[in-house]
Amino acid sequence: MIQNFLYMDGYGLFVWASFSITLVSCAIVFYKTQKTLKKYEREFAKEINELSVEKRKSVVKNSKIASQVLSVHSKTF
C-alpha cells in the first residue's frame, strides 16, 4: 500500500519532486528570513546598549520599536 502511495501509478517521481522542491524552498526561505530578523534585532539592541546612558534613555523613551526590541534582547547582554 505504501509502495503504491509512493509510486502513484508511475507519476510518483513528478509529484514528490514538485512537493519536495516547494517545501524545501519554503523551509529555506523561512529559516533565512528568521535568521536575518534575529540578527538585526540583536545588532539593534546591541547598538542601543552601546549608547551613552542619556542617549539610550532618550531613544527608549522616544521609540516604541527600540524599547520593544531592547526588552526582548536585554537578557542577552
Place this chain on the structure above:
Amino acid sequence: MFSFFSPTNIFDWIGKLISFINSIFFILLLVALSFALIFSPPDYLQGDSVRIMYVHVPSAWIGLASFTCIALLSIANFIFKTKNLIIITKSIAPLGLMFTCLAIVTGSLWGQPTWGTWWAWDARLTSMVILALFYTGYIVSHKLNLNEERANKISSLIAIIGSINIPIIKFSVDWWNTLHQPASIKLTGTSTIHSSMLMPLLLMFFVMFLYCALIFLMKYKTEIIRMKKKNLKRL
C-alpha cells in the same frame, strides 16, 4: 490613514501576528498536505499527476497577486510618496519571485507526464518567465548601490511597466493557442473543477497564503529595524 499604519503603530501587532501564524501553521500544513496527497481523488485522465496542481496553481496565483500588489503600491507611492509603501513592496518582492519560480518549475514537472515535454515556448509559460525577470529587475534595483530615492523610482517604474504582463499571463490561454489548459476556476461563471479537488486546492492556497503572510511580516519587521538602526547611527 497612512500614519495609522505607520511602522511604529503596528510593530507590536506584527510580533503578535507572527506568533499566531507560527502556532497554527504546521497543523494546517499537515491537514492540507494530507488532502492534497492522500484524500483527493486522482484525475480520470491525468491520474495522480494532477496532484502537482496543489502546489503549482497556488504558487502561480501568489506570484501574480504579489506582482499586482507591488504594481498598485508603486503607483500609490508615486502619488503619496510614502516610505512605508516601499518597505511593503520590498518585503513582498522576494516572495513573489520565489513562488513564480516554483510555478515554473512545478509546471515543468507537470508538463513532462502530461504534454510529453518539460518546456515549450508557449504564451503562458513565456509570460511567466517574463514575470520572473520583472521580479528580478525589481529586486536587483534595490540591491544595487544606487541612491535610495533613485532606486525607489527605478523599481517602481519596473513594477508599473511589468504590470502590463499580468493581464497577458491571465488571458494568454484565451488569446493564443497554447499547450497550457484554460482556467478551470472562474470568479465569474461556472468552474470546471470538481469540489473534491477544489476544496484541497483552496486549502493549499490558504496555507501558502499564511506562509506568505508569515514571511512578509518577518521581512517587514526586519526592514523596519534596519531603518531604525540607520537612524540610530545618525544620533
